[in-house]
Amino acid sequence: MLKVLLASRNAGKLREFSALLPDLHFVPWPADAPELPETGAFFQDNALQKAEGAQAWWHEHGTEPVDGVLADDSGLCVDALWGGPGVLSARFATDLPEYRAKNRRLLAMLPAGADRSARFVCVLAYVPLTGEPFTVSGAVEGSLAFDPRGESGFGYDPIFIPDGHQQTFGELPIELKHTLSHRSRACQALRSRLEAVGGALSPATSG
Ligand code: ITT
Secondary structure (H helix, E strand, O other): OEEEEEOOOOHHHHHHHHHHOOOEEEEEOOOOOOOOOOOOOOHHHHHHHHHHHHHHHHHHHOOOOOOEEEEEEEEEEEHHHOOEEHHHHHHOOOOOOOHHHHHHHHHHOOOOOOOOEEEEEEEEEEEEOOOOOEEEEEEEEEEEOOOOOOOOOOOOHHHEEEOOOOOOOOOOOHHHHHHHOHHHHHHHHHHHHHHHOOOOOOOOOOO
């Protein structure tokens, strides 16, 4: 089984990757490891920055060999907010500790009658043990609900209604989110890429 260091502190992402890529063995980013900088203007820059930063740190401090390092930069892009919060999704309303309150603030920023179109975007960066780093991406189109609804998932899931549905990702079964989410689409692309580079789903590390 390919052993992959997941360069993320987000427990929601770890849960989703474990479900979406069950044939990979994920090593979680240690709690005492440094926070990974993400200073880019684009999802792709930040995903690469996190993956390469994690790979460099693991090279010095890692406790076990891994076959590659995976990072995810993602967010919610709202048309009426000029694509925001976008790459700043994790840093939106940091004065509010709870996502329920952050979600309400975000919804309150939309003027009455505004276009509610939005999309979730996910860019994955993968740094293999040998070979070149690469990125893949996925997106899901939808619209914003008028109030947060549902407890499933994490982050902005309670306010996002994927196209073709009436319920939010917070209300829909997680298995359904996994068939159409931005992260599931990026994971499909990652799987194809790993398979294309010649059986890369087999480990280079032992065990
Ligand atoms: P890491 O950088 O440690 O991975 P993070 O939470 O800071 O964790 P990002 O910088 O990529 O990650 O920010 C992404 C934010 O976008 C995340 O914190 C959520 O608020 C939101 N987000 C991304 N994917 C989501 C999803 O599937 N459902 C709900 N919200 C999501």
